[in-house]
Amino acid sequence: MSLRIAYLTGEYPRATDTFIQREVAALRARGLTVESCSMRRTGAEHHTGPEQREEAAGTFHVLEATLSPRCLIAAHLAAWRRPGAWLRTLRLAWRTSPGGVAATLYQFIYLAEAAVLAQHLRARGLTHLHNHIAKSSCTVAMLASEMSGIPYSFTLHGPDIFYEPYRWRLDEKIARARFVACISHFARSQAMAFSSPEHWSKLHIVHCGVDPARYDGPAPDAPAHLLFVGRLAAVKGVPVLLEVLQGLIADHPDLRLTLVGEGPEREDLERLAAPLGDHVDFVGYKSQDEVAALLREATALVLPSFAEGLPVVLMEALAARVPVVTTRIAGVAELVEDGASGLLVPPGDVVALRAALARVLADPEARRRMGEAGRVRVVEEFASESEAAWLAALFEGYATDTPPKTLRPESCA
Structure with a gap:
């Protein structure tokens, strides 16, 4: 009709x-x-x-x-x-x-x-x-x-x-x-x-x-590059991520965190990130193609939110064979299977988030396995x-x- x-x-x-x-x-x-x-x-x-x-x-x-x-x-x-x-x-x-x-x-x-x-x-x-x-x-x-x-x-x-x-x-x-x-x-x-x-x-x-074809390619092999994509607002848990980053840099001196997005708390977050120097980069809004390019250079996507629906950026990361580290809230577990396509942690838990990121950064084989499983999941139910x-x-x-x-x-x- x-x-x-x-x-x-x-x-x-x-x-x-x-x-x-x-x-x-x-x-x-x-x-x-x-x-x-x-x-x-x-x-x-x-x-x-x-x-x-x-x-x-x-x-x-x-x-x-x-x-x-x-x-x-x-x-x-x-x-x-x-x-x-x-x-x-x-x-x-x-x-x-x-x-x-x-x-x-x-x-x-x-x-x-x-x-x-x-x-x-x-x-x-x-x-x-x-x-x-x-x-x-x-x-x-x-x-x-x-x-x-x-x-x-x-x-x-x-x-x-x-x-x-x-x-x-x-x-x-x-x-x-x-x-x-x-x-x-x-x-x-x-x-x-x-x-x-x-x-x-x-x-x-x-x-x-998402369009899986936009993100198709070999699994990324970046050793220490974390990516965050989302609004720069309290609900996304960025202060928790910055606190975790301080504890990870000692073991990963080349660790970088790129934050994509804008929001009402950007200036506050930039001040909070200032002691981390060049380890943190705020890059503002990016187009879909630019986000896809950043995913091709990422070790993992991290989204430590306190509240979500079902974040599309997680689908984009998994379609790009990038493992995700995120919080076990709302519908997230309907997309991300803990230990299979990513790691799920309690919201606001600094210790758990640090342990999950340390695990992902240290194990390239686990990253590859989770990335492949994540892409299969997205192609089957989130295309x-x-x-x-x-x-x-x-x-x-x-x-x-x-x-x-x-x-x-x-x-x-």
Whole structure:
């Protein structure tokens, strides 16, 4: 069937969410029409390559259109052609407010944005709305769906929404969605905890994927180069990693740590890393190709996070045959098998992280074995092409009232 899908998220394209770009590209390659929408326009620092620049140029920016009085008035006038739907949406916005003056004001801002988005969907002839990240942009998607009659679905990531599920009315979003793509069994279990059992059958698992071919090559043979890729924020556990590094340098005087990414705590982390001198290098955002090149020079990828969904950078490392050292949290163990494709440690445990990194640095044969096992795992269950095929089956199945009955494709169930 011919589906015309709008993809919505808070910021698109974004350097930290390249998996969404891969998903969009893979769906388009399967013949689906996918048009990107973003609540806000991303800055130039996120356009790290031609793929991002091209996507940015073709993206509809909801907030910008809402701030145009002409667009805003036209959208609400168009919505009033279906006054019953507009009033239902108003009631939905009011009813799903978490309370308080500021939160209620934001609900009316979301209502204004929803009208603009609904008008865009109708004008473009789009037949389905899919959202990534189930917070404010998903609230707009839910309201736009109610106003326009166009069904919506969303991808549930976490972990932050699981801290405030009632504020973001995860229960209501799940109930109204055509289906929910959960990135892991862990994410699905959290969705089940905050929704009625009658909706559990439409909670499917769709992994964020990578293109294994982009990272294919011989296993790296770098003796002492650790790589971190992620936001420079407290939740990623970088201070713990820097403390561990101090204890490792004595045994590995050539040890280097490259940190890829930006974030609110970069300056604080740079001050914390200053005593380590040239052993630590902050390099900012990098394109997908640049990250792939860094992985080809890495001994291991280390991600000592305190909270995660299911980090795509772990998939990228394993696809590149690079072992990973990370924390045993959320859905991570669904990807990384401890001792087989990497090492899992308790979050915040300096001693355990130091021991795991020392083990990886000292044993090249174990690194090779874990890297090979990790690549097999990614190719089998985390390839963007096969995950897009499964997501396309969900879009098409629910559109024709013949939804798949399994959590994962039959081949992976």
